[in-house]
Amino acid sequence: MKTFKTTWRxxxxxxxxxxxxxxxxxxxxxxxxxxxxxxxxxxxxxxxxESRPQVTAFFKNEVKQADIDSLKNDLNATNxxxxxxxxxxxxxxxxxxxxxxxxxxxxxxxxxxILPASLEISTIKIEDLAEINNKxxxxxxxxxxxxxKDVVSVLTSWTNALRxxxxxxxxxxxxxxxxxxxxxxxxxxxxxxxDIEIMxxxxxxxxxxxxxxxxxxxxxxxxxxxxxxxxxAGALWYxxxxxxxFLKGIPIFPLPLVFLFGLLSMEIIVAVILGTLSSFLAVLRxxx
Amino acid sequence: xxxxxxxxxxxxxxxxxxxxxxxxxxKGEFVFLVGPTGSGKTTIFRLLTRxxxxxxxxxxxxxxxxxxxxxxxxxxLRKKIGVVFQDLKLLMDRTVFENIILPLEVSGINAQAGKKxxxxxxxxxxILSHKDKFPIQLSxxxxxxxxxARALTLEPDILLADEPTxxxxxxxxxxxxxxxxxxxxxxxxxxxxxxxxDIIKTLSxxxxxxxxxxxxxxxxxxxxxxxxxxxxxxxxxxxxxxxxYPEGHSGLKEEDEDF
Numbered sequence: 001m002k003t004f005k006t007t008w009r010x011x012x013x014x015x016x017x018x019x020x021x022x023x024x025x026x027x028x029x030x031x032x033x034x035x036x037x038x039x040x041x042x043x044x045x046x047x048x049x050e051s052r053p054q055v056t057a058f059f060k061n062e063v064k065q066a067d068i069d070s071l072k073n074d075l076n077a078t079n080x081x082x083x084x085x086x087x088x089x090x091x092x093x094x095x096x097x098x099x100x101x102x103x104x105x106x107x108x109x110x111x112x113x114i115l116p117a118s119l120e121i122s123t124i125k126i127e128d129l130a131e132i133n134n135k136x137x138x139x140x141x142x143x144x145x146x147x148x149k150d151v152v153s154v155l156t157s158w159t160n161a162l163r164x165x166x167x168x169x170x171x172x173x174x175x176x177x178x179x180x181x182x183x184x185x186x187x188x189x190x191x192x193x194x195d196i197e198i199m200x201x202x203x204x205x206x207x208x209x210x211x212x213x214x215x216x217x218x219x220x221x222x223x224x225x226x227x228x229x230x231x232x233a234g235a236l237w238y239x240x241x242x243x244x245x246f247l248k249g250i251p252i253f254p255l256p257l258v259f260l261f262g263l264l265s266m267e268i269i270v271a272v273i274l275g276t277l278s279s280f281l282a283v284l285r286x287x288x
Numbered sequence: 289x290x291x292x293x294x295x296x297x298x299x300x301x302x303x304x305x306x307x308x309x310x311x312x313x314x315k316g317e318f319v320f321l322v323g324p325t326g327s328g329k330t331t332i333f334r335l336l337t338r339x340x341x342x343x344x345x346x347x348x349x350x351x352x353x354x355x356x357x358x359x360x361x362x363x364x365l366r367k368k369i370g371v372v373f374q375d376l377k378l379l380m381d382r383t384v385f386e387n388i389i390l391p392l393e394v395s396g397i398n399a400q401a402g403k404k405x406x407x408x409x410x411x412x413x414x415i416l417s418h419k420d421k422f423p424i425q426l427s428x429x430x431x432x433x434x435x436x437a438r439a440l441t442l443e444p445d446i447l448l449a450d451e452p453t454x455x456x457x458x459x460x461x462x463x464x465x466x467x468x469x470x471x472x473x474x475x476x477x478x479x480x481x482x483x484x485x486d487i488i489k490t491l492s493x494x495x496x497x498x499x500x501x502x503x504x505x506x507x508x509x510x511x512x513x514x515x516x517x518x519x520x521x522x523x524x525x526x527x528x529x530x531x532x533y534p535e536g537h538s539g540l541k542e543e544d545e546d547f
Contacts, residue, residue, distance in 0.1 A: 202391045202394060203367035204394040205363045
């Protein structure tokens with residue numbers, strides 16, 4: 001208890017240094033939070049696109065149901081298809097109506113007759129999409145094929161690049177935070193050199209002197225993590241309506257609370273580790 | 289209780305702070321350590337608290353061999369010895385009460401018991417009414433009393449007072465000496481370093497005189513006197529004295545220590 005009191009007094013009596021330490025930690029955790037949101041969102045988007053039909057074949061108007069069933073059987077026989085969904089003209093109209101329910105003028109102009117029936121096909125392996133695509137294009141029943149392979153592969157490569165760059169930046173920011181914290185706590189130790197000497201002379205053990213500095217590091221880290229998380233979560237909450245309409249149809253927002261609080265817990269753990277490590281390094285360096 | 293045997297202390301500069309010092313102090317004794325500035329009084333205190341190690345010789349405090357004492361035990365030793373430092377070493381950003389309770393906190397005594405002990409000690413030395421003041425708000429005598437109170441909180445077996453009357457007027461100085469004498473009467477061994485002859489004359493206590501790091505005189509009963517005959521030798525001018533200090537060096541810088 002006394003150690004916590006001493007820690008709090010040390011923080012209170014040098015507020016600018018405390019502010020600098022918390023600010024650096026907040027920046028680090030703000031970046032970690034935004035980066036985590038980005039990774040979460042992109043992985044959700046990839047899952048969304050992967051789960052969507054990756055090839056859609058639109059049929060000509062005169063095609064009969066028996067011909068479509070035959071084509072479905074042919075595709076299933078390849079053993080490369082994960083799922084096939086038939087969308088009839090009527091189903092297509094329902095989808096159209098749902099997508100344009102706020103625009104009555106568009107709804108009045110369209111009937112089931114002018115919308116083509118289609119097959120939505122997903123493959124077990126993404127590399128088999130090209131073969132299925134070719135097969136459908138060769139079919140006399142099909143008027144148009146929409147092939148989404150590029151969307152998924154581009155998104156995957158972007159996500160991988162983001163992950164690498166983000167992790168690199170997190171490592172750099174964490175190292176910078178550690179160095180700055182070592183300097184700040186080191187300065188505090190130097191300022192208290194006389195007090196430390198007096199405490200030693202009246203019988204204080206090494207850890208009695210070290211603990212308040214270590215708790216100080218943990219405090220800066222934890223406060224920085226909480227502030228960083230609060231700012232990022234607040235910004236995300238504020239931007240959610242805009243992002244939801246921008247990413248129309250991709251179910252990312254709102255981010256689940258379990259995910260957000262899981263992130264906060266993880267950040268506090270990382271903060272405690274960073275804070276302890278930096279204050280321990282400072283104590284080793286300046287408190288011999 | 290305290291035994292120094294053929295103790296010498298040489299600084300890195302080559303200057304000897306102490307040369308071949310031997311004496312014993314029994315439990316419950318009151319001893320004046322007398323000598324001019326730079327004679328080695330503070331160095332002896334530093335050796336006793338293991339703030340510094342002797343270059344040669346043996347220092348025993350309460351059956352602990354200071355030279356062989358492992359680093360982990362130093363804090364235990366220091367809790368047994370109360371020290372009133374020459375420069376007081378009070379924490380200026382803490383109140384009188386916070387300064388006095390510090391040794392109790394360091395020892396892990398719980399807050400309530402610590403508060404009671406600290407208040408008792410403050411009452412004993414007469415500064416209870418100043419408990420919430422900061423050192424900068426106190427007079428010289430009150431500061432000395434605060435330092436003495438802090439040295440007493442752990443009820444040490446030994447109290448080392450390094451020039452506790454240094455900057456005080458005669459009346460206040462006598463009050464401090466009286467206080468130390470009362471502490472001694474309750475069984476605490478007190479060693480007081482001073483160069484104030486009036487104080488020494490007031491109390492008829494044992495006097496150890498140091499001169500330029502050598503034992504010049506010890507008024508101890510024979511059993512406490514060192515076994516070597518170096519006192520007599522030191523009372524005469526030592527032939528080696530002239531080469532103990534570099535030319536132009538009038539005395540020792542006692543803060544030139546290695547701890």
